[in-house]
Amino acid sequence: MEKLNIGIILGSTRQGRVSPQVGKWAKEIADKRGDANYEILDIADFKLPFLGEGTGNEPGLKAWSEKLTSLDGFVFIVSEYNHSISGALKNALDSARDEWNNKAAGIISYGSTGGARAAEHLRGILGELLVADVRVHPTLSLFTDFTNFSEFTPSDLHENNVNLMLEQVIAWSGALKTLRK
Numbered sequence: 001m002e003k004l005n006i007g008i009i010l011g012s013t014r015q016g017r018v019s020p021q022v023g024k025w026a027k028e029i030a031d032k033r034g035d036a037n038y039e040i041l042d043i044a045d046f047k048l049p050f051l052g053e054g055t056g057n058e059p060g061l062k063a064w065s066e067k068l069t070s071l072d073g074f075v076f077i078v079s080e081y082n083h084s085i086s087g088a089l090k091n092a093l094d095s096a097r098d099e100w101n102n103k104a105a106g107i108i109s110y111g112s113t114g115g116a117r118a119a120e121h122l123r124g125i126l127g128e129l130l131v132a133d134v135r136v137h138p139t140l141s142l143f144t145d146f147t148n149f150s151e152f153t154p155s156d157l158h159e160n161n162v163n164l165m166l167e168q169v170i171a172w173s174g175a176l177k178t179l180r181k
């Protein structure tokens with residue numbers, strides 16, 4: 001059977017963000033499994049216009065749509081901004097529609113309370129986009145999993161949780177693929 005394609009989406013774009021460090025760590029754990037093709041998707045690379053403010057012909061919009069279409073499932077790297085997800089991630093979610101449908105997702109979040117409030121907001125959005133979000137949810141603390149809130153130094157215990165989350169993402173991504181045929 002062909003391997004599933006899973007995108008690890010960096011949910012922040014600001015200068016000085018830590019999401020690339022978290023995404024890289026998650027990808028290293030995922031790659032060790034050998035059960036899917038995992039790739040990092042950096043929203044910043046797509047230079048998505050703010051929804052409705054561009055011409056609609058921006059190359060990044062087309063590239064975003066094509067990239068999402070090629071994927072079977074997602075892992076969202078979610079930072080908490082004012083008790084929710086970042087505006088950049090919300091805009092990226094809004095900038096596609098059918099491309100998300102009938103796929104699965106896991107969430108890794110971080111913040112002062114592990115990014116839990118942002119992750120719960122994201123679950124509501126994913127429901128509307130017909131993305132099945134799995135239960136296991138690694139939560140990283142800005143106080144104990146980062147040094148000086150900027151260098152990612154995760155506790156070992158999170159690796160097991162990431163693997164449990166990926167097991168669920170892979171199972172549901174494979175099951176939902178049958179609906180898209």
Ligand SMILES: Cc1cc2nc3c(=O)[nH]c(=O)nc-3n(C[C@H](O)[C@H](O)[C@H](O)COP(=O)(O)O)c2cc1C
Nearest residue numbers: 012014016017018019079080081082083111112113
């Ligand atoms: C605009 C803004 C709002 C924030 N609000 C929260 C918040 O409500 N709760 C929280 O735990 N952290 C909050 N933070 C701290 C971020 O979670 C922290 O800076 C994190 O590193 C942001 O992710 P990033 O570095 O990938 O951008 C906020 C940060 C910013 C920039």
